[in-house]
Amino acid sequence: xxxxxxKGPEVTLSPPVDAGNGLKTQEMVINMGPQHPSxxxxxxxxxxxxxxxxxxxxxxxxxxxxxxxxxxEAMNDYNKVVPYVDRMDYVAAMNNELGYAIAMERLMDIQxxxxxxxxxxxMAELQRIAxxxxxxxxxxxxxxxxTPFLYCFxxxxxxxxxxxKASGARLLYNYIWIGGLMNxxxxxxxxDTAAFVKSFRPxxxxxxxxxxxxxxxxxxxxxxxxxxxxxxxxxGVSGPSLRGSGVAWDLRKDDHYSIYDRFxxxxxxxxxxxxxxGDCWDRxxxxxxxxxxxxxxxxxxxxxxxxxxxxxxxxxxxxRPPAGEIYCRTETPRGELGYYIISDKxxxxxxxxxxxxxxxxxxxxPAISVGAMxxxxxxxIGSIDIVLGEVDR
Amino acid sequence: MKxxxxxxxxxxxxxxxxxxxxxxxxxxxxxxxxxxxxxxxxSKFLRDEPGLRFDSLMCLSGVHxxxxxxxxxxxxxxxxSEKHKLTLKVIMPEEDAHLPTVEQIWKTADWHEREAYxxxxxxxxxxxxxxxxxxxxxxxxxxxxxxxRVQEFYRGMKVEY
Amino acid sequence: MQQFLESFLPAGPxxxxxxxxxxxxxxxxxxxxxxxLERKVxxxxxxxxxxxxxxxxxxxxxxxxxxxxxxxxxxxxxxKADRFLFKMAPFIAFAASxxxxxxxxxxxxxxxxxxxxxxxxxxxITSLLSVSIIMAGWASNNKWSLLGAMRTAAQxxxxxxxxxxxxxxxxxxxxxxxxxxxxxxxTGNAFLGFLPNWFIFHSPFMMIAFVLFFIASLAExxxxxxxxxxxxxxxxxxxxxxxxxxxWGLFMLTEYADMLLxxxxxxxxxxxxxxxxxxxxxxxxxxxAFWMLLKGMVLVFVMMWLRWTLPRLRVDQLMNLCWxxxxxxxxxxxxxxxxxxxxx
Numbered sequence: 050x051x052x053x054x055x056k057g058p059e060v061t062l063s064p065p066v067d068a069g070n071g072l073k074t075q076e077m078v079i080n081m082g083p084q085h086p087s088x089x090x091x092x093x094x095x096x097x098x099x100x101x102x103x104x105x106x107x108x109x110x111x112x113x114x115x116x117x118x119x120x121x122e123a124m125n126d127y128n129k130v131v132p133y134v135d136r137m138d139y140v141a142a143m144n145n146e147l148g149y150a151i152a153m154e155r156l157m158d159i160q161x162x163x164x165x166x167x168x169x170x171x172m173a174e175l176q177r178i179a180x181x182x183x184x185x186x187x188x189x190x191x192x193x194x195x196t197p198f199l200y201c202f203x204x205x206x207x208x209x210x211x212x213x214k215a216s217g218a219r220l221l222y223n224y225i226w227i228g229g230l231m232n233x234x235x236x237x238x239x240x241d242t243a244a245f246v247k248s249f250r251p252x253x254x255x256x257x258x259x260x261x262x263x264x265x266x267x268x269x270x271x272x273x274x275x276x277x278x279x280x281x282x283x284x285g286v287s288g289p290s291l292r293g294s295g296v297a298w299d300l301r302k303d304d305h306y307s308i309y310d311r312f313x314x315x316x317x318x319x320x321x322x323x324x325x326x327g328d329c330w331d332r333x334x335x336x337x338x339x340x341x342x343x344x345x346x347x348x349x350x351x352x353x354x355x356x357x358x359x360x361x362x363x364x365x366x367x368x369r370p371p372a373g374e375i376y377c378r379t380e381t382p383r384g385e386l387g388y389y390i391i392s393d394k395x396x397x398x399x400x401x402x403x404x405x406x407x408x409x410x411x412x413x414x415p416a417i418s419v420g421a422m423x424x425x426x427x428x429x430i431g432s433i434d435i436v437l438g439e440v441d442r
Numbered sequence: 443m444k445x446x447x448x449x450x451x452x453x454x455x456x457x458x459x460x461x462x463x464x465x466x467x468x469x470x471x472x473x474x475x476x477x478x479x480x481x482x483x484x485s486k487f488l489r490d491e492p493g494l495r496f497d498s499l500m501c502l503s504g505v506h507x508x509x510x511x512x513x514x515x516x517x518x519x520x521x522x523s524e525k526h527k528l529t530l531k532v533i534m535p536e537e538d539a540h541l542p543t544v545e546q547i548w549k550t551a552d553w554h555e556r557e558a559y560x561x562x563x564x565x566x567x568x569x570x571x572x573x574x575x576x577x578x579x580x581x582x583x584x585x586x587x588x589x590x591r592v593q594e595f596y597r598g599m600k601v602e603y
Numbered sequence: 604m605q606q607f608l609e610s611f612l613p614a615g616p617x618x619x620x621x622x623x624x625x626x627x628x629x630x631x632x633x634x635x636x637x638x639x640l641e642r643k644v645x646x647x648x649x650x651x652x653x654x655x656x657x658x659x660x661x662x663x664x665x666x667x668x669x670x671x672x673x674x675x676x677x678x679x680x681x682x683k684a685d686r687f688l689f690k691m692a693p694f695i696a697f698a699a700s701x702x703x704x705x706x707x708x709x710x711x712x713x714x715x716x717x718x719x720x721x722x723x724x725x726x727x728i729t730s731l732l733s734v735s736i737i738m739a740g741w742a743s744n745n746k747w748s749l750l751g752a753m754r755t756a757a758q759x760x761x762x763x764x765x766x767x768x769x770x771x772x773x774x775x776x777x778x779x780x781x782x783x784x785x786x787x788x789x790t791g792n793a794f795l796g797f798l799p800n801w802f803i804f805h806s807p808f809m810m811i812a813f814v815l816f817f818i819a820s821l822a823e824x825x826x827x828x829x830x831x832x833x834x835x836x837x838x839x840x841x842x843x844x845x846x847x848x849x850x851w852g853l854f855m856l857t858e859y860a861d862m863l864l865x866x867x868x869x870x871x872x873x874x875x876x877x878x879x880x881x882x883x884x885x886x887x888x889x890x891x892a893f894w895m896l897l898k899g900m901v902l903v904f905v906m907m908w909l910r911w912t913l914p915r916l917r918v919d920q921l922m923n924l925c926w927x928x929x930x931x932x933x934x935x936x937x938x939x940x941x942x943x944x945x946x947x
Binding site: 194424 | 645648649650651746747750827828830834836837838839911912913914915916917918919920
């Protein structure tokens with residue numbers, strides 16, 4: 050063994066900075082990710098730390114880039130894009146499919162019947178609850194509370210069971226097609242969903258008791274990562290992260306699509322109950338109460354849903370949209386999912402661009418993380434709820 | 443709430459008729475074609491002018507038009523207060539595709555412009571951080587161009603499998 | 604106990620060896636049990652079952668299987684690590700908590716060493732643990748490890764103050780540092796005829812002292828909500844990040860040994876140690892060991908219960924809690940206990 054022993058760790062140090070009280074301090078550059086338990090996938094944050102305080106944060110993305118847009122341009126059928134759409138935001142695949150289907154139907158001027166619309170809304174809202182459950186559970190996990198994560202997963206499983214019965218898949222459904230659905234829902238769909246709604250309501254209270262109003266949890270999340278509303282709009286932040294900043298902005302209400310105008314529900318906004326408006330706790334609690342609103346929509350949709358109707362009657366034989374383009378946006382659990390689709394009158398898409406909410410929401414991270422501690426970084430990343438599959442596409 | 447024609451008229455009055463072109467014959471939303479060098483001033487005007495207030499850039503997409511030998515950038519704007527939408531397009535020749543950045547106007551454009559650069563090779567003058575975003579920094583070519591051929595080796599690794 | 608061993612074992616050194624190996628046996632068996640228990644407790648708190656397959660009955664052999672797996676693992680030392688310190692750190696950590704068990708009276712018939720400064724010795728020797736963690740964090744040559752080690756240093760040093768002050772408030776009552784004598788003072792049923800003569804019932808301030816002690820001991824043994832040194836979701840694994848196999852296993856063992864140690868100290872100081880809760884009923888050296896371990900395990904169980912319920916504090920909040928609340932409270936409490944002693 051002729052190893053030269055090296056003393057001490059090799060850390061990248063910036064030149065000493067005067068701390069202001071006659072002492073010198075040095076900053077440390079540290080890589081958070083791509084393999085880190087709390088970056089929700091393969092996000093890499095290049096953090097510059099002064100002690101434990103973040104002075105600069107640069108996100109590096111692209112580790113999960115799967116060329117969604119290039120793949121779409123290589124498909125010889127617009128419907129073949131749907132499975133790829135699933136794989137963007139893999140925890141809210143139904144919402145992605147819904148957005149794509151609506152964009153295509155507007156481009157081709159297809160009207161779907163009421164039964165299809167109601168099933169789509171039910172699926173989208175169930176998926177929203179499932180996605181929020183995952184977001185809340187993992188947010189708790191980031192803060193160090195392990196148990197709420199599993200409580201959330203128990204409920205999420207029940208939703209996935211409903212999806213499995215309808216589509217045969219638990220994560221990536223390929224269920225909502227252009228002009229209709231893959232197949233009709235099973236006979237016991239209504240009873241299953243009603244039973245879930247009934248059993249789920251008390252669980253929201255349970256989650257609030259266990260996590261939302263826990264003193265330590267509030268200490269960790271209130272006044273942390275404050276995102277002011279002006280900044281949020283300028284950065285294009287959308288979804289619960291924007292509503293957490295006190296902006297009542299929900300595309301379901303503000304940019305009508307599907308049949309959301311037929312339901313009564315509220316837009317939840319952050320009020321700064323525990324700290325400042327737009328902090329991590331606000332973004333968290335918006336998701337909690339949005340599940341309640343989704344339950345309201347589901348209940349109304351179950352009541353109104355017609356029992357008759359062919360879910361495939363509007364599916365075109367050959368999807369050949371007229372030459373033209375469309376930008377269509379829908380509200381997914383993470384925010385504004387926009388599809389910019391250009392058609393050149395062939396059966397192959399000319400261009401499918403997805404404006405992914407996570408991608409845009411993540412770009413605000415450097416702006417709100419300066420001055421936070423390492424532990425706060427974890428909370429901030431958790432509270433804006435990114436899915437790296439969607440960020441990188 | 444203003445329609446695309448009204449917005450086009452406002453812009454033509456402000457900046458001069460010849461810079462803008464309104465396309466309306468398509469099935470989907472109409473759009474306004476803006477000259478590349480004008481986009482920054484037009485964006486600033488659209489954002490700050492009372493009555494327009496396009497405070498949100500919904501989407502910024504690069505597009506490659508191989509027939510016209512051109513690259514384009516499409517801006518989808520929206521106003522959260524006035525609730526109107528507008529689509530702007532910039533078309534540039536493929537060989538010399540560059541235009542001013544709007545990153546200072548809408549921060550949303552920051553990453554979207556990086557993505558357009560990464561995928562199409564459109565350069566945004568004045569962007570503070572003009573790096574690739576999804577592909578590795580030393581990747582060759584611009585994947586979303588229609589004539590893109592993937593490189594054979596990347597750092598000694600075979601790319602095609 | 605030593606005389607009993609001497610009666611059938613041949614030589615003096617062998618007796619001493621057997622005598623000193625007993626705490627190790629207790630720790631090892633306890634750790635196997637406690638890790639299994641932690642999984643079962645976590646499982647049941649989280650509405651699942653935990654390990655169910657290995658060994659048949661409720662997965663009792665799961666930890667043994669894990670141990671065998673860990674022993675077989677490759678011993679990886681990072682290329683740029685300080686090899687000597689890196690390899691030493693887990694042993695020092697374990698040695699520190701093992702050495703502390705010597706002053707714990709497991710029953711009226713067994714204490715490792717009847718040193719007169721028992722509690723003081725325990726407090727002193729467990730400080731070595733933070734040295735070993737800093738060694739591990741520094742030697743790993745990993746920035747996350749280093750951050751974890753720095754947190755540990757700050758946390759352990761801070762929380763030693765309330766721990767020592769609450770221990771001191773018991774010492775005021777007993778007047779001795781020898782834990783065997785402390786336990787003997789708590790024999791019998793004194794209060795109201797049925798409450799055992801434990802210090803926790805001695806005065807209302809003793810209960811406060813115990814709560815303070817317990818909170819501080821959670822921080823000392825790095826358990827949730829004070830598990831910042833290894834906080835998985837922030838620092839990847841803190842000082843343990845680069846460790847694998849049996850070296851990591853030793854850190855794990857140390858953590859559990861530390862939990863037991865602090866629980867046993869708590870049981871001795873506040874809950875009568877090896878004394879039976881029913882006066883002279885079920886009393887004696889063997890029952891004493893049973894009661895002692897039972898009391899320790901109950902406190903360990905509470906630690907597990909907390910772990911699977913609470914989130915984690917942030918490092919500045921941790922320091923706030925210690926310096927702004929626990930330390931002033933424990934000093935005030937110390938004075939109040941002293942006054943109580945003077946008056947009654």
